[in-house]
Amino acid sequence: MRRRPRGKTILRCPHCGSDRLIFEGGLILGQLYHCLACDYVGSLVLETDEATEKRTAT
Numbered sequence: 001m002r003r004r005p006r007g008k009t010i011l012r013c014p015h016c017g018s019d020r021l022i023f024e025g026g027l028i029l030g031q032l033y034h035c036l037a038c039d040y041v042g043s044l045v046l047e048t049d050e051a052t053e054k055r056t057a058t
């Protein structure tokens with residue numbers, strides 16, 4: 001089940017937590033993302049919304 005929160009969804013790297021992710025396109029396993037901050041490449045990314053971002057910002 002996918003919920004769609006209001007506002008923009010922000011993708012974050014599960015490795016370093018950066019939001020500098022780019023979409024690499026589809027492979028056999030599905031969609032692939034590339035983190036520009038730590039060079040992580042994978043299909044698993046964290047999805048957060050802007051409200052969560054504001055709450056957790058320090």
Ligand SMILES: [Zn+2]
Nearest residue numbers: 013016035038
């Ligand atoms: Zn990263």
